[in-house]
Amino acid sequence: MTTRILIADDQEDVRNGFRLILDSQPDMTVVGEAADGAEAVELARTLRPDVVIADIRMPRLDGLEVTRLLAGPTAEHPVRVVVVTTFDLDDYVHTALRNGACGFLLKRSGPNLLIEGVRAAMAGDTLIGPQLTVRLLRSLSAPQPRPVPEPRTAADPLTAREREIALLVARGLTNAEVGAELFISPGTAKTHVANIQAKLAVRNRVGIATWAWETGLAGRA
Numbered sequence: 001m002t003t004r005i006l007i008a009d010d011q012e013d014v015r016n017g018f019r020l021i022l023d024s025q026p027d028m029t030v031v032g033e034a035a036d037g038a039e040a041v042e043l044a045r046t047l048r049p050d051v052v053i054a055d056i057r058m059p060r061l062d063g064l065e066v067t068r069l070l071a072g073p074t075a076e077h078p079v080r081v082v083v084v085t086t087f088d089l090d091d092y093v094h095t096a097l098r099n100g101a102c103g104f105l106l107k108r109s110g111p112n113l114l115i116e117g118v119r120a121a122m123a124g125d126t127l128i129g130p131q132l133t134v135r136l137l138r139s140l141s142a143p144q145p146r147p148v149p150e151p152r153t154a155a156d157p158l159t160a161r162e163r164e165i166a167l168l169v170a171r172g173l174t175n176a177e178v179g180a181e182l183f184i185s186p187g188t189a190k191t192h193v194a195n196i197q198a199k200l201a202v203r204n205r206v207g208i209a210t211w212a213w214e215t216g217l218a219g220r221a
Contacts, residue, residue, distance in 0.1 A: 001027070002027055002028065002029050003027060003028045003029070003050045003051060003118060003119075003122055004029060004031045004047070004048075004049045004050045004051075005022055005028060005029065005030050005031065005049055005050065005051050005052070005053060005118065006030070006031060006032045006033070006034065006040065006043055006044055006047060006049040006051070006052045006053070007019060007022075007030055007032070007033045007034070007052075007053045008033075008034040008035075008036075008037065008039075008040035008052060008053065008054045008055060008058065008063070008066060009033075009034075009035075009053075009054075009055040009058070009084075010035050010036060010055065010057070010058045010059055011055075012035070014055070014107070015033045015035075018030075018053060018084075018114065019033070021111040021114055021115065022053075022114070022115070022118065025115060028115075028118060031047050031049055032047050032049065035058075035059075036058050036059040036060040036061065037054075037058045037059070037060050037061025037062055037063065037065060037066045038060040038061045039060075040052065040054060040058070040061070040066050040070075041061065041066055041069050041070060044070050044079050045077070048077070048079075049079065050079075050080060050122060051079070051080045051081075051082060051118050051121050051122065052066070052070060052079050052080070052081045052082070053082050053084055053114075053118075054066050054067060054081055054082070054083050054084070055083075055084065055085055056083060056085040056087060056092055056096075057085070057087070063083055063085065063096070064083075064092065064095050064096055064099055065099075066081070067081045067083060067096055067099040067100055067101045068099035068100065070100075071099065071100030071101060071102070072099050072100045073100070075100070078100070080102050080121040080122070081100065081101050081102065081103075082101065082102060082103035082104075082105065082117045082118060082121050082127075083096045083101045083103065083104045083105070084103075084105045084106070084107055084114065084117070085104075085105075085106065085107065086106070086107050086108075088106055088129075088132055092104075093128070093132055097126070101126075102120070102121045102124075102125070102126050102127075103117040103120060103121055103126060103127045103128070104127075104128050104129065104132065105117050105127070105128075105129045106129045106132070109129050113127075113129065113174070120204065125204050126204060126206070127204060127205075128206055132172075156215065157199045157200070158196060158199060158200075161192070162192060162195065162196050162199070163217060164182065165178055165182070165189065165192045165193065165196060166196055166208050166209075166211065166212045166217060167212055167217055167218060168181055168182075169193065169196075169205050169208045169209055169212070170208065170209040170212035170213060170217070170218040171218070172209075175189040175190045175193060176189075178192075178193075193205065193208070196208055
């Protein structure tokens with residue numbers, strides 16, 4: 001099944017770049033572009049895309065309001081919205097997620113994360129850029145750290161290697177960066193991350209990072 005995508009950004013070169021990236025995927029197609037927030041809402045309601053890629057700072061309506069109208073609790077026909085922006089302000093992240101966004105990425109994150117963000121949205125997941133994850137988690141009031149035991153237990157089902165990878169994920173590293181750090185391929189790192197998600201019963205990298213901070217694994221690094 002092909003994922004139909006609407007791109008909303010007031011910069012034409014950004015829209016063109018995103019279109020090239022997304023249209024290069026065999027399972028994705030860009031069905032429309034909007035140069036401002038009001039046009040984005042109108043096109044989304046007309047074209048019914050699967051995913052909307054929305055910038056934050058746009059004329060007429062900003063991306064946060066676009067997200068609320070298209071993905072918020074009052075949306076008549078909810079649409080998956082992934083916010084992709086230059087601005088990594090915590091208030092923007094929190095507001096976007098509260099308004100129903102299923103992803104928040106930085107434009108400098110690169111094409112692979114953009115593609116991953118669309119796929120995560122289609123899977124019902126939420127992807128937050130690795131650069132933002134660590135800062136957001138540190139702002140949470142986590143429980144008192146407790147030591148993570150070496151033997152695996154119900155609370156800590158991970159192997160030593162998996163705990164090592166979970167720590168790197170909590171630091172915000174991508175699969176490629178984890179691979180470089182541990183001298184393994186990005187594909188192997190991705191497999192480890194998927195196994196960790198399954199063992200911890202979490203849906204994404206943010207869940208892994210949260211576990212690492214709550215158990216004290218990240219705090220002891």
